[in-house]
Amino acid sequence: MPYYATSQEWIRQSQLLLEARPTTTRITTKYSLKVPQMRKPKTASSSKPALTPAAAESTAATSSSKPARGSLILKTYDPVSGVTLKYKTSKAAEVSRLIQSLGKLSRPMAGLPELKDEVMTDAPVPAEGGGSGAGTPAVEKSEAAAVGQKPQGAPAQAGGASGGKGKKKKGKK
Amino acid sequence: MGVLSNDEFFAKLGELLEGCKGKSRGSIFLTQKRLSYEQDIPEPTSENVLPDLHPPRPLPVLIRATNGKAGDKRKERVKLSTIVEPHAIPEFFTKYADVCKMGMAALKPRDRSKRKTKGKKKKTTLVLAS
Numbered sequence: 001m002p003y004y005a006t007s008q009e010w011i012r013q014s015q016l017l018l019e020a021r022p023t024t025t026r027i028t029t030k031y032s033l034k035v036p037q038m039r040k041p042k043t044a045s046s047s048k049p050a051l052t053p054a055a056a057e058s059t060a061a062t063s064s065s066k067p068a069r070g071s072l073i074l075k076t077y078d079p080v081s082g083v084t085l086k087y088k089t090s091k092a093a094e095v096s097r098l099i100q101s102l103g104k105l106s107r108p109m110a111g112l113p114e115l116k117d118e119v120m121t122d123a124p125v126p127a128e129g130g131g132s133g134a135g136t137p138a139v140e141k142s143e144a145a146a147v148g149q150k151p152q153g154a155p156a157q158a159g160g161a162s163g164g165k166g167k168k169k170k171g172k173k
Numbered sequence: 174m175g176v177l178s179n180d181e182f183f184a185k186l187g188e189l190l191e192g193c194k195g196k197s198r199g200s201i202f203l204t205q206k207r208l209s210y211e212q213d214i215p216e217p218t219s220e221n222v223l224p225d226l227h228p229p230r231p232l233p234v235l236i237r238a239t240n241g242k243a244g245d246k247r248k249e250r251v252k253l254s255t256i257v258e259p260h261a262i263p264e265f266f267t268k269y270a271d272v273c274k275m276g277m278a279a280l281k282p283r284d285r286s287k288r289k290t291k292g293k294k295k296k297t298t299l300v301l302a303s
Binding site for chain 2: 019020022023024025026027028029030031032033034035067068069070071072089090091092093095096097099100102103106107109110111112
């Protein structure tokens with residue numbers, strides 16, 4: 001599953017998924033530390049197997065001098081439909097905003113209405129649906145739409161990449 | 174470990190993130206999902222196929238945190254969990270963001286890769302030109 005290029009897009013798609021499947025969807029935030037892999041000099045790769053422990057020691061020594069880099073991966077996953085939405089960042093400046101957006105995404109998770117006015121127009125639908133049962137198919141449709149929208153994210157990203165190429169060409173002139 | 178109160182959770186999560194500082198590797202997993210256990214969600218009926226879409230009342234959110242230690246390091250594993258009531262969500266996440274911001278120190282403070290990408294771009298344009 002590809003990562004979304006922007007956090008906004010990830011939030012929007014996660015919101016739709018949570019609205020469709022509020023009970024089973026979960027959001028996992030993974031904060032991981034990793035020392036950047038050093039490129040081994042050619043002599044190290046061609047060294048004899050007998051020397052490898054020493055080489056390993058030396059690489060360990062160099063890696064310990066380098067500070068670990070952190071990364072933050074946000075993943076929305078619904079095990080029932082198998083939808084996975086991911087976003088990755090390594091910028092400290094984004095942490096606060098992303099966690100705040102987790103709070104925003106907790107609203108559909110808790111069953112609270114969205115703070116925007118758009119959902120207010122939707123609010124009467126369940127009230128009608130409760131009596132006639134006509135509301136439920138509509139809800140299912142919206143769920144299908146939410147799940148169906150997910151693959152559209154990938155072409156959008158591809159479009160962004162091709163846009164980058166265009167920019168490069170301009171620079172050449 | 175049983176379910177912690179929100180404040181205890183923040184204290185323990187702060188310790189957990191603090192413990193990661195200075196280490197060269199490791200991960201912290203933070204998970205959140207709707208708490209549906211023992212919440213009296215009505216059974217699905219033919220009229221209401223998906224009752225969880227419109228619960229009779231807002232449901233709490235379950236937050237979990239772990240360092241994901243398993244296997245030989247299972248003894249080092251830390252598992253924390255807390256339940257956030259619906260009315261407390263905005264307040265909780267404001268604090269949560271602060272705790273995470275303080276703890277996640279290994280993330281890049283600023284984008285320093287500008288020069289690097291510039292160099293790469295030049296290379297690619299040269300390739301395109303040839």
